[in-house]
Amino acid sequence: xxxxxxxxxxxxxxxxxxxxxSSLCLLSVCFSPHSFSALHxxxxxGTTELLSLLLEAQATVDIKxxxxxxxxxxxxxxxxxxxxxxxxxxxxxxxxxxxxxQIPLHLSAQYGHYEVSEMLLQHQSxxxxxxxxxxxxxxxxxxxxxxxxAQLLLSSNMVSALLEGERGNDSLDSPSTxxxxxxxxxxxxxxxx
Numbered sequence: 356x357x358x359x360x361x362x363x364x365x366x367x368x369x370x371x372x373x374x375x376x377s378s379l380c381l382l383s384v385c386f387s388p389h390s391f392s393a394l395h396x397x398x399x400x401g402t403t404e405l406l407s408l409l410l411e412a413q414a415t416v417d418i419k420x421x422x423x424x425x426x427x428x429x430x431x432x433x434x435x436x437x438x439x440x441x442x443x444x445x446x447x448x449x450x451x452x453x454x455x456x457q458i459p460l461h462l463s464a465q466y467g468h469y470e471v472s473e474m475l476l477q478h479q480s481x482x483x484x485x486x487x488x489x490x491x492x493x494x495x496x497x498x499x500x501x502x503x504x505a506q507l508l509l510s511s512n513m514v515s516a517l518l519e520g521e522r523g524n525d526s527l528d529s530p531s532t533x534x535x536x537x538x539x540x541x542x543x544x545x546x547x548x
Contacts, residue, residue, distance in 0.1 A: 428458075
């Protein structure tokens with residue numbers, strides 16, 4: 356009886372939150388066109404119950420905040436694999452960049468979230484995309500010493516072009532910025548091995 360009440364209370368509490376959010380028109384839009392939406396918040400905090408309810412209520416899965424970040428960016432940044440999966444199943448764009456050119460894979464790689472990085476790769480995230488700082492997810496994984504994620508990215512067939520130096524013609528502008536150089540510059544001996 357107590358467990359049943361708890362489930363009913365939890366659902367009614369979430370339903371009340373959803374009703375409040377929808378009354379503020381936060382499902383598909385925000386207070387201003389580029390604000391932090393309820394979907395962003397649910398993805399950031401990993402509140403999967405609320406995330407599910409918002410997606411079921413037709414919330415815009417790829418809504419952008421002021422920095423061009425979508426809910427999937429926040430879930431990937433925080434390593435919230437359950438939220439990432441819900442967003443991907445809801446149709447989130449896996450290669451959509453933020454204003455600084457980051458895709459969710461850049462964030463999961465930089466912060467060492469192996470499971471999320473693997474999930475994004477399985478959903479066709481492109482590990483060769485560069486952000487505006489001209490860094491790939493592999494560059495970030497190496498720069499920040501994320502060994503397991505670096506190994507995962509290295510196992511991707513798409514990364515071989517990067518390792519062979521096919522980064523474009525701007526290599527003269529930024530010498531010594533291969534993943535190996537970034538790892539060495541930051542003292543990540545385990546990645547260099």
